[in-house]
Amino acid sequence: MSEAAIISVRGVTKQFTGGNRTVTALEDIDLSIRRGEFVSLLGPSGCGKSTLLRILADLTEPTDGTVSLNGKTPGAARTDRDYGMVFQQAGLFEWRTVQRNVELPLQVAGVDKQTRRAKAHEMLDLVRLSDFARHFPWQLSGGMQQRVAIARALSADPEILFMDEPLGALDEMNRERLQGELLRIWSDTRTTVVFVTHSISEAVFLSSRIVVMSARPGRIAASIDVDLPYPRTAATRTTDAFFAKVTEVRTVLHGVPAEQAAR
Amino acid sequence: MTATRTATTSVAAEGGPAGQADRATPRRSERLSATRKRVHNAAGAALVVAVLAGLWEGYKALGRAVDDVVPGTKIAFPVATDDLSMPHVWSILGALVEPARRGDPMLLGSYLLGETGVTLRESFYGLVAGSSLGLLLAVLFLHVVPLSKGLMPWLVASQTVPLVAIAPMIVIWGGKAGAPPWVAVTGIAAYLAFFPVTINTLRGLKSPPKVQLEFMRSVGAGRWQVLGWLRIPAALPFVFAGLRLAATASVVGAIVGELSAGTGRGIGRAILTFAYYYSNGPEKLYAAVLVAAAAGIVFVQSLALIERVALRHRHTR
């Protein structure tokens, strides 16, 4: 590892206790992510990939182990707004216009109105929704709403972007188009991205590295570098190198002793 | 459909606009904890009533201490706190076990219970008649679209109108027809009860998602089969929500009807009588109002109990 890790996870274990049963969702996870990487956490449902992301984002606490973001604890990173987060549902506030939704993180941070507005315009340009600044969320399609959510996550210029199956609720066409846009946004902003998905082809197309996880208990099974050259386009999906990588990941995933294979 | 939502507001804000995440079917342990929560809430509600009684006495004591004027000012308390305006909680409860009238051994409590029984019977008949009509109308509106298009907006608008205003007229109809007063009172109760049932039932009948309707179509189910096996079962929770509203409305209708009737029995009459002789025994009026409130609550809650049993296999929110 030439560069220092922006995210580092050491010995993280997470157990859930419900009634008199204890379920181990994550066991002894070690992971380092370098600045500027696009890392996908890939695995079958129940492998704890979302839980791991939520631990990184300080939305839940690990039972054991340490996490460091930008050299801080996740809690400090959250308070310093070092990361932005996109969830599976856009979760826009239906009483705010698109523009005011994008401004939300800045408003919470106490940024003045003028700066907020300028920044929101910039972000809406980035996701190509400037024409919809004054619309309310219900007037947008699902894909557009998710792009607003991405703009919102990026509006406070975070160094890290966490994405929890952000394209999972979209249809295939919209998904592929947004994957392309996401890569463009990533190359424009040079943000470090941690992306949770259960789609092999999505992980291969987007990531510079794929962390394959296994279920029950959640463990890291493999870390696979994806050396397909950027910029990747629709044409990339049809190359032999792409297929070879998908096959490689699939072999690793299915070699994993999981009860359920990835869907 | 704004007014439609209004109809269920007071009892079922669950139907509110907040998008709720899907929840898994409740497991046994969760259902147990739901029961515990209900017990907890019921005990808490009893505590709230006790606190309210405490507030009553506290306000009264405070008013007595400062002579109903905010100290240092000339601002009077909004409600006087002497025994005539605000009798002690215990004298109100005590009045229940004292004779209702001088020289008559009957206790006020049993007298009020008897009158309440009359009122609840009127409410019950009214509820049955009104909700039967409401159910029929809902099914009719579902199948005869032009009728529902023309009449529904008027029904919805009529929800916003003080329906009880025509109570005096119904009493007059009853009187001219030579019917005893309780018939007119029941009529008013029925009249108030049928609106919430119609609107909630119609909403429930329309509630099955498209995929279920299309499935019924795909297996060649006829209109009445769709109604009996899909729409009516799907409508049940809505029907019960409407019935609970209707039950409250029918008690209100019965009491208002008794006021307008001028003669006859019932807790509404009792309240009016004690209001008339207020200065002779204010605690009697309070006792009557308390009994009327308790009766309304018991009436509606017993319906809620039936609902809980009838819908026990449904996924509860």
Place this chain on the structure above:
Amino acid sequence: MSTTQLARGTSPGAGVRTAVGRFLPVVLTALVILGSWQLVVTVFDVPSFIVPAPTGISSAFRAEFGTIMSASVVTVQEVLLGLVLGAVAGVAVALALSRFPGVSGPVLTAAVVINCAPIVALAPIFNNWFGVTNLMSKAGVAAVMVFFPVLVNTTRGLLQVSSLHLEIMQSLAAQPRQVALMLRLPNALPYLFNALKLGSTLAVIGVIVTEYFGGPSNALGVYIAYQAALPRFEFAWAGIAVASALGLLLFGVTSLLERLLMPWHESLHDSDS
């Protein structure tokens, strides 16, 4: 491209057409009902104690226009006072309650249960407290009737926030005060307005019924009861019609206010049709 396409939206022409399609049957039904009512009353010579003819009611209304209108003014004052008092108290208690989610469950249960009681029975008590002719005795009953739905709905709106929205605020490291202002309050607005619409109806009912128990001689409820007892049925019905119009008007104003204050409302309205 989805960028140029609105998920929902109709051309203005289509809007006019649907408006006509929606209101035409309504107006037609009203005309048919009014017409056949008039016809039946005239042809069968229905005595006025059953129902007076619409023309009779309207001429009664014109004959006593001044009296009915001044009675309406008194009643409207009582209704508005009650509505405002009940709504303010309900919102205030809801705000306090939402700070203590542990207490809110039992209090809401109590409020829902108490709301099943026939609150109009309080009328004689309020008449004794404030005096039969005092506005407060009518407004008080209306306020109690409005208070409970407002309390229950507003508390629910403040507490039933989507967990996703809460997590978003958490990921942004929002302070509790910011969560309250930016998330809970806007989330509660639609709930509050549903309760206010219901409350506007309840306030009219509360006031009119309390006036049946006695009230200032120039109030609408007193007028209706008095005319019915005289008996001058055309005049009683004219009063009932005005009371109904009042209820409708108040409901309409509340709905209008809702639309103005919640420009995003269409998402909510469309979602359940």
